[in-house]
Amino acid sequence: NAGVTQTPKFQVLKTGQSMTLQCAQDMNHNSMYWYRQDPGMGLRLIYYSASEGTTDKGEVPNGYNVSRLNKREFSLRLESAAPSQTSVYFCASSTDRFYEQYFGPGTRLTVT
């Protein structure tokens, strides 16, 4: 039972490049989330998907897009990366909206 998996673990991008962060969960959870964590700050919600087929903005959605590909997978896309998007990105899932969430190990992204 892998729980929540994220790929890649590390990524370095140049300003303006694009990339997609992948997330998958095998717990049959309905809801999935993307957060970012910056030094000295708590986790901040970027986007979430309450159920398959729906996505909604969180606290800091600008510069990102998401896709809930199916119940298992929720991807985060940076269309044109900026240095301000340098962060650690965490994917999470839960049975219901905003209850106990299970987190992946994170993706450390650096934009130069």
Next chain:
Amino acid sequence: DQQVKQNSPSLSVQEGRISILNCDYTNSMFDYFLWYKKYPAEGPTFLISISSIKDKNEDGRFTVFLNKSAKHLSLHIVPSQPGDSAVYFCAARRANNLFFGTGTRLTVIP
């Protein structure tokens, strides 16, 4: 504007003693509160939660207390163990968002 605050960046406690981690919040509309533990290079792990209609929830060595009038949340760990050394985040739920504090690094000294 930080709606959930953990004002102590770090805390050191002797093994076997009680650890008390504190969290303050500003929004009275929060209806559910959670504590997470995080080890380096790992994602946060859920510890314990409490609904806003309760004032205490206990799970083994972990107890969460909620004081709504003071808008204050605390996590008690008794007895503290070296494996508890980690960063602890409190989080609060309102509508379609979960707001996290900045974390407190707990060090349990053997």
